[in-house]
Amino acid sequence: MANGVLLEPLSPVGVFDSGVGGLSVLQAMLSHLPGECFEFVADERYLPYGDKPQHEITDRVLTLSNWIRNQGCKAMVMACNTATAAGANQARAAHANWPIVGIEPAVKPASMMTKTGVVGILATTNTVASERFKTLVERFDPLAKVIAHPCPGLVELIEQSPMPENAIEALLKPVLAELTRKQADVIVLGCTHYPFVAHLISKLAGPGVAVIETGLPVAKQLKARLESENLVNMRQESIPAIERVKFYTTGQPDAFKKKLVNLLGSEWREAKVHQLLV
Ligand code: DGL
Numbered sequence: 001m002a003n004g005v006l007l008e009p010l011s012p013v014g015v016f017d018s019g020v021g022g023l024s025v026l027q028a029m030l031s032h033l034p035g036e037c038f039e040f041v042a043d044e045r046y047l048p049y050g051d052k053p054q055h056e057i058t059d060r061v062l063t064l065s066n067w068i069r070n071q072g073c074k075a076m077v078m079a080c081n082t083a084t085a086a087g088a089n090q091a092r093a094a095h096a097n098w099p100i101v102g103i104e105p106a107v108k109p110a111s112m113m114t115k116t117g118v119v120g121i122l123a124t125t126n127t128v129a130s131e132r133f134k135t136l137v138e139r140f141d142p143l144a145k146v147i148a149h150p151c152p153g154l155v156e157l158i159e160q161s162p163m164p165e166n167a168i169e170a171l172l173k174p175v176l177a178e179l180t181r182k183q184a185d186v187i188v189l190g191c192t193h194y195p196f197v198a199h200l201i202s203k204l205a206g207p208g209v210a211v212i213e214t215g216l217p218v219a220k221q222l223k224a225r226l227e228s229e230n231l232v233n234m235r236q237e238s239i240p241a242i243e244r245v246k247f248y249t250t251g252q253p254d255a256f257k258k259k260l261v262n263l264l265g266s267e268w269r270e271a272k273v274h275q276l277l278v
Pocket of ligand 1: 018079082
């Protein structure tokens with residue numbers, strides 16, 4: 001039971017992000033948890049989260065958590081580093097006994113991987129400035145020097161359809177030049193939008209620099225959490241991914257659908273995207 005709502009293994013898992021970034025996490029969850037269904041919310045009317053005052057993001061986290069819980073979802077994944085930093089504690093306090101999985105930049109694995117002892121983190125301005133991120137970095141301080149680099153404007157470029165790769169490369173070039181000059185040999189993608197430009201980041205960082213993201217670790221964490229709460233959907237028949245997700249956006253459904261197809265492929269052409277007014 002979560003606040004009087006019965007949690008059922010057959011129910012979907014709710015997922016949200018400010019926009020398409022959460023799709024990078026959704027992809028990992030669809031392949032790692034083939035029995036599960038998802039309700040995906042893109043909060044595009046409030047995008048980008050990365051540059052907004054913290055209390056506005058916390059409000060959005062609480063509004064979306066309430067909506068997702070009232071949909072009957074058995075768990076929620078915050079597929080957004082910025083939202084996790086601004087509101088994971090508040091969402092957990094508001095929804096006791098409801099599994100909530102957040103996402104944080106992969107500082108620990110990166111600190112264990114680096115050979116030069118220098119790790120670069122790319123994230124939004126709000127994530128880098130958050131107390132949660134500072135605490136995370138301090139915890140691994142003895143293992144590696146962490147250089148966090150905010151990338152204002154990058155999320156908005158990734159949200160364009162098609163993505164303007166030249167403009168993205170121009171924005172990223174000085175960032176990667178600085179991180180490699182400082183000897184970073186592991187770059188962490190600390191925003192769920194960034195995996196969609198991981199190829200450009202790898203190209204600019206050059207050979208010998210590892211680029212790591214957190215979609216799969218989050219999917220594994222969700223699986224472990226569902227198992228520990230006896231909430232795994234044990235369904236045996238396999239259902240195509242497109243039938244396992246319901247999409248909602250607080251922005252324009254047609255525009256979101258176009259981005260979905262551009263980023264995840266033409267097999268998502270028939271996906272239904274609903275408008276959400278919260
Ligand atoms: N995708 C979000 C994250 O992981 C941020 C996007 C935004 O700034 O809205 O932090």
